[in-house]
Amino acid sequence: VQFVESGGGLVQPGGSLRLSCAASGFTFSSYYMDWYRQAPGKERELVATISGAGSITHYIDSVKGRFTISRDGAKNTVYLQMNSLKPEDTAVYYCYAPRVEPLPSWGQGTQVTVSS
Numbered sequence: 664v665q666f667v668e669s670g671g672g673l674v675q676p677g678g679s680l681r682l683s684c685a686a687s688g689f690t691f692s693s694y695y696m697d698w699y700r701q702a703p704g705k706e707r708e709l710v711a712t713i714s715g716a717g718s719i720t721h722y723i724d725s726v727k728g729r730f731t732i733s734r735d736g737a738k739n740t741v742y743l744q745m746n747s748l749k750p751e752d753t754a755v756y757y758c759y760a761p762r763v764e765p766l767p768s769w770g771q772g773t774q775v776t777v778s779s
Contacts, residue, residue, distance in 0.1 A: 664688035664767035666758050671773030674748055682743040682773055684758030691739040692716070694762055698732060698743045700754035700775075707757070711743060725751075748777045 670682040686696070693715050701707040711722045711732040720732050731744040741758050755772040 666770035668773040671775045673776045679746045692736045696741040702754040
């Protein structure tokens, strides 16, 4: 199982980024996919989740209305569209499939920095 995240970068407050995560090694469409983030000195936190069919999504309160999670089964890829970015969104972002067994390793993540 492998996760390869991309799309991060430096953006000004109020800007947008679209993160991508290419997943492999398991039946992608059968599993929920999550986006997590970890800011310096903080615990990794779940940001958004999407069901295998893409019909169910959940977000933490701090990103509701600003972030959108989606997936493309043909490409085995999950996305995180991030709008109206704030400095507190600065973190390394990871995708993950928490129900795959055995639990897979984490990818390298992609750095998002929101700063003027």
